[in-house]
Amino acid sequence: MALELPELDSLEILVIVDNELDPISPSPNPAVAQSGGMKTIGLNGPDLTKDPSRGGAARELRMDHICCSAHGLSLLITGIRGSERHTVLFDTGPEDHAFERNARRLNAPLGDVETIQLSHWHRDHSGGMLKAIAMINAAKPAGSEGVKVDLHPARPKYRGLQPPGLPVVSLEADPTFGEIEGAGGVVERMSEPHTVAGGMFAVSGEIPRVTPYEYGLRFGMRYEEATGKWESDEKMADERFLMCRLKDKGLVMFTGCSHAGVVNAARHTLDLHPDTPLYAVMGGFHLADAEAAQIASTAQDLKGLGVKVLLAGHCTGWRAKFEIQRVMEEGSLVPSFVGSKFVL
Numbered sequence: 359m360a361l362e363l364p365e366l367d368s369l370e371i372l373v374i375v376d377n378e379l380d381p382i383s384p385s386p387n388p389a390v391a392q393s394g395g396m397k398t399i400g401l402n403g404p405d406l407t408k409d410p411s412r413g414g415a416a417r418e419l420r421m422d423h424i425c426c427s428a429h430g431l432s433l434l435i436t437g438i439r440g441s442e443r444h445t446v447l448f449d450t451g452p453e454d455h456a457f458e459r460n461a462r463r464l465n466a467p468l469g470d471v472e473t474i475q476l477s478h479w480h481r482d483h484s485g486g487m488l489k490a491i492a493m494i495n496a497a498k499p500a501g502s503e504g505v506k507v508d509l510h511p512a513r514p515k516y517r518g519l520q521p522p523g524l525p526v527v528s529l530e531a532d533p534t535f536g537e538i539e540g541a542g543g544v545v546e547r548m549s550e551p552h553t554v555a556g557g558m559f560a561v562s563g564e565i566p567r568v569t570p571y572e573y574g575l576r577f578g579m580r581y582e583e584a585t586g587k588w589e590s591d592e593k594m595a596d597e598r599f600l601m602c603r604l605k606d607k608g609l610v611m612f613t614g615c616s617h618a619g620v621v622n623a624a625r626h627t628l629d630l631h632p633d634t635p636l637y638a639v640m641g642g643f644h645l646a647d648a649e650a651a652q653i654a655s656t657a658q659d660l661k662g663l664g665v666k667v668l669l670a671g672h673c674t675g676w677r678a679k680f681e682i683q684r685v686m687e688e689g690s691l692v693p694s695f696v697g698s699k700f701v702l
């Protein structure tokens with residue numbers, strides 16, 4: 359199935375939750391504008407000009423205005439085409455507090471969010487959802503409809519991990535459909551590719567597993583109430599990415615954890631919108647605990663696919679970022695830091 363996406367003039371991405379914090383390093387790529395670091399925070403800090411004790415300083419750079427990192431991902435993504443703007447919240451981070459604290463510190467425009475898309479059922483992406491729904495709906499004008507929440511229908515009762523010889527370790531449950539509705543979300547259960555947010559963005563269906571080296575989430579398990587048993591679930595078939603199309607650049611794809619493999623996801627982005635180059639990939643590449651050979655193949659294949667910008671974050675891991683930096687053109691790797699605002 360091929361999609362038709364409109365060409366966006368630009369794309370703004372606010373990183374509300376991510377694993378890494380670095381409010382100092384600038385964007386290494388002039389085509390990727392990055393703000394939200396110390397300079398932004400300082401110049402937008404409290405006004406000191408009326409304080410005679412500060413020797414004429416203009417602003418205060420406050421440490422409690424800097425975001426905090428957390429293991430998870432939440433991106434507020436706005437597509438812009440002429441005077442039209444549409445906003446999606448891609449994932450909600452691991453816990454209420456992480457989402458709420460950073461969204462407040464960033465003064466995130468939550469009232470603009472039309473749809474929350476959950477990339478996959480894993481608590482580090484869904485844990486802040488109920489709080490996010492409440493904050494988004496509270497930020498909308500009175501009488502507005504609740505925010506849409508785009509979910510894969512196959513929610514496991516629990517997800518967990520079981521390395522060989524060890525007992526199952528269960529994650530906390532993802533919010534249930536009922537809890538999401540109870541919090542004010544309008545649930546949309548989607549397993550096939552479709553567009554969202556005024557047709558500016560598309561959400562994928564299941565990502566075909568094509569490469570020989572991307573084998574899913576090793577030791578992944580799921581518990582189903584119906585069977586009453588923990589079963590192996592390394593495939594994580596419910597993972598879906600978000601994509602859009604940027605004028606003069608190409609497709610931009612957002613991936614939650616890449617349990618399907620970031621190269622498989624990148625290739626499928628091109629399947630869904632043929633004859634358009636893949637310009638950028640942002641999110642978690644899940645290579646933090648991967649073998650060196652997989653990391654090397656991933657970097658080579660992303661390069662081979664002609665991807666220009668890799669906004670690597672969340673579970674990518676420092677070794678994969680190092681390898682991307684080593685083998686790809688300077689400026690290809692733009693690490694995603696919590697609190698950053700990127701403009702493409």
Ligand SMILES: [Zn+2]
Binds near residue numbers: 480
């Ligand atoms: Zn995951």
Ligand SMILES: [Zn+2]
Binds near residue numbers: 430431480614672
């Ligand atoms: Zn994750």
